[in-house]
Amino acid sequence: MNKQEVMEQGEKYLLHTYNRYPLVLDHGEGVYLYDSEGKKYLDFCAGIAVFALGYNNKEFNEAIKAQVDRLIHCSNYFYNEPSVEAARKLVEASGMQKVFFTNSGTESIEGALKTALRYAYDRDGWNGHEIIAMNHSFHGRSLGALSVTGNAHYQDPFKPLISGIRFADFNDLESVKAQVTEKTCAIIVEPVQGEGGIYPATEEFLRGLRALCDEKDILLIFDEIQCGMGRTGTMFACQRYGVLPDVMTVAKALGCGVPVGAFLCNEKASALKPGDHGTTYGGNPLVGAAASKVLDLYQSMHIVENVQKVGAYLDQKLTALAEKYEKIVAHRGVGLIHGLEFSIPVGDIIVEAQKRGLILINAGTNILRFVPPLIITEQDVDDMLAILEPVLQELL
CATH class of the missing domain: 3.40.640.10 (Type I PLP-dependent aspartate aminotransferase-like (Major domain))
Structure with a gap:
């Protein structure tokens, strides 16, 4: 089935208890997911804090x-x-x-x-x-x-x-x-x-x-x-x-x-x-x-130690991001679970980031939630921000 057929049959046969994004995910590798058309996404959702070890750990x-x-x-x-x-x-x-x-x-x-x-x-x-x-x-x-x-x-x-x-x-x-x-x-x-x-x-x-x-x-x-x-x-x-x-x-x-x-x-x-x-x-x-x-x-894999190191880096970067934008009213978090609270709904930010190859989720209507795989690196944080910040500049 192609992407459109999968989505149409999903709507036909699956109980509509989720408002799904128009993506058909196919496979993953490390901190990246790939859709059925081969597009690559940096994943800062991890299946809602599930895939701590990243995708396709041998x-x-x-x-x-x-x-x-x-x-x-x-x-x-x-x-x-x-x-x-x-x-x-x-x-x-x-x-x-x-x-x-x-x-x-x-x-x-x-x-x-x-x-x-x-x-x-x-x-x-x-x-x-x-x-x-x-x-x-x-x-x-x-x-x-x-x-x-x-x-x-x-x-x-x-x-x-x-x-x-x-x-x-x-x-x-x-x-x-x-x-x-x-x-x-x-x-x-x-x-x-x-x-x-x-x-x-x-x-x-x-x-x-x-x-x-x-x-x-x-x-x-x-x-x-x-x-x-x-x-x-x-x-x-x-x-x-x-x-x-x-x-x-x-x-x-x-x-x-x-x-x-x-x-x-x-x-x-x-x-x-x-x-x-x-x-x-x-x-x-x-x-x-x-x-x-x-x-x-x-x-x-020294997962906890990596969370301590990269979590501190993510905290620093999100704090700096929050200070740059008036519509970001708060930043909270610890380790590799963080939230940016906005004065506006974040749905459009999530959709636009997704179009550019970044998967994020919300926690409530106005909070971006960051719960990436626990194997992420500081470079992955930089890559995430390189996608997210242009979105914020465009939408805020």
């Missing part, structure tokens, strides 16, 4: 191919070595104790919420507990994850959602304390709000949440689906702050394109019992092999 590809030839799936009634190895490596990298593999970030959130409710039920002997989430947060689109997503735009068409959710203001500890009741069983927070506009938490806020949860016997849940796996310059964002949660969710870069997520618990929060939770595909040998290899490659 070692990663070979690990998946080798597992395909051995065993793809068996079910969780049995052990399989790749997922046990991946779990061990994830525990060692995170400082947590137990892992449950899921198929997606949203499912990881569902498991984290169930963990908190089960913990409180065992502790108190009654149900009806409450969870505190943050305004402007994003945790996913299933009904449970949507219930703790602090954005009415996502929630309103699907109400009523699950009950017992209270919302507080991000980076405002007193706002959180005001929502605590005798029913509170958990507080869920993103160390860096992604969809909400690229807002990093303050260390004071996260340390305050940890102290509050310890005092009240409340579970602290960190959503690291987007900001984890090296993106902030430490393997997990919680390590940057020196604050360990009781439960942590991960996904996206954990599988580098293979659909796998996980929620991790410390011993205290390991409350789920046989029969409480399950998944048909989660943690099967194929995704276990993928996650295990990703964790190996993070070490051998």
Whole structure:
């Protein structure tokens, strides 16, 4: 099929829940994507923070191919070595104790919420507990994850959602304390709000949440689906702050394109019992092999160190860019997750940059989001700016 035929059949057969750009992507290499007509794009989206290792990493590809030839799936009634190895490596990298593999970030959130409710039920002997989430947060689109997503735009068409959710203001500890009741069983927070506009938490806020949860016997849940796996310059964002949660969710870069997520618990929060939770595909040998290899490659390729180096360079360059244009009202970010906030919608900027060979995405209507592969170089940052800045000069 040619490009037009692919798009026409996509519109005919795929449920229209995405407003797709008129591109048919065909293959990738390193930090570049290529469309079906051979055009090259510098990718500063990485499949929405997924392809941390870049495209067509030979070692990663070979690990998946080798597992395909051995065993793809068996079910969780049995052990399989790749997922046990991946779990061990994830525990060692995170400082947590137990892992449950899921198929997606949203499912990881569902498991984290169930963990908190089960913990409180065992502790108190009654149900009806409450969870505190943050305004402007994003945790996913299933009904449970949507219930703790602090954005009415996502929630309103699907109400009523699950009950017992209270919302507080991000980076405002007193706002959180005001929502605590005798029913509170958990507080869920993103160390860096992604969809909400690229807002990093303050260390004071996260340390305050940890102290509050310890005092009240409340579970602290960190959503690291987007900001984890090296993106902030430490393997997990919680390590940057020196604050360990009781439960942590991960996904996206954990599988580098293979659909796998996980929620991790410390011993205290390991409350789920046989029969409480399950998944048909989660943690099967194929995704276990993928996650295990990703964790190996993070070490051998020195991914976290590269994020620290190139992230500082990107921060410097975006700060300078923001100072040049009156319509750029803020720059926020850490590591290789950054946002430029504009006083106008950014849709036209994204489309024009795409025409010139640069893939960017938004976070809300007026924020450009930069979440490139974690293997980018300073030269890639310069190449990105060489495309973006003429677009800004033309449109701002």
